[in-house]
Amino acid sequence: xxxxxxxxxxxxxxxYIAYHDEEWGIPVHDDRRFxxxxxxxxxxxxxxxxxxxxxxxxYRAAFDGFDVAxxxxxxxxxxxxxxxDPGIVRNRLKVNAFVRNARAFLAVQEEFGSFDAYxxxxxxxxxxxxxxxxxxxxxxxxxxxxxMSKDLKQRGFTFVGPTICYAxxxxxxxxxxxxxxxxCYGMVASYVPHASDA
Numbered sequence: 001x002x003x004x005x006x007x008x009x010x011x012x013x014x015x016y017i018a019y020h021d022e023e024w025g026i027p028v029h030d031d032r033r034f035x036x037x038x039x040x041x042x043x044x045x046x047x048x049x050x051x052x053x054x055x056x057x058x059y060r061a062a063f064d065g066f067d068v069a070x071x072x073x074x075x076x077x078x079x080x081x082x083x084x085d086p087g088i089v090r091n092r093l094k095v096n097a098f099v100r101n102a103r104a105f106l107a108v109q110e111e112f113g114s115f116d117a118y119x120x121x122x123x124x125x126x127x128x129x130x131x132x133x134x135x136x137x138x139x140x141x142x143x144x145x146x147x148m149s150k151d152l153k154q155r156g157f158t159f160v161g162p163t164i165c166y167a168x169x170x171x172x173x174x175x176x177x178x179x180x181x182x183x184c185y186g187m188v189a190s191y192v193p194h195a196s197d198a
Contacts, residue, residue: 004183008135015053025188027127027173031115034172035105036066039098041168042159043089049167051089058087063098068109072102097159104156120174122148128175129189138177141166 010020044052064070082095112118145166152160169175178185
């Protein structure tokens with residue numbers, strides 16, 4: 001796999017390469033995955049994504065596998081325990097955001113039937129297929145990400161600014177931002193979701 005053409009950001013770190021090759025940009029239709037990525041993208045604010053990626057398994061253990069109902073039920077004692085956990089980024093605002101966002105996430109599921117149904121409406125139900133030739137062409141945010149951010153904030157979510165929302169869109173395949181020369185571009189572009197994915 002080392003000789004394959006990839007997006008430049010994947011670099012040489014095996015963890016980063018695996019994330020790029022196996023996850024990033026592949027359309028998500030699983031609510032637990034959506035919640036995990038929303039949390040992790042928020043945790044990444046101000047940090048390098050690789051920092052969060054290296055702590056991902058610690059986050060999964062600390063936050064009960066990102067089971068949204070469980071996270072929504074966390075009390076002050078649980079939050080205090082999380083803030084003492086060296087395996088995650090111990091930022092009170094970010095940890096509190098996970099819990100607040102879990103509660104808002106449940107409300108979205110209640111209203112729309114699933115977070116999946118809610119979030120895909122921002123891109124008309126299908127991934128936006130961009131055709132970037134270099135990393136420098138990728139935007140940090142877009143009008144759709146700004147609209148998503150505004151709506152999420154109105155629903156009580158936090159750590160969901162336009163830049164975080166766009167990174168979330170990229171990660172969860174709402175947009176295909178692999179450069180056209182990347183071996184993943186065509187694979188992701190041809191991905192057809194199935195009803196069973198939801």
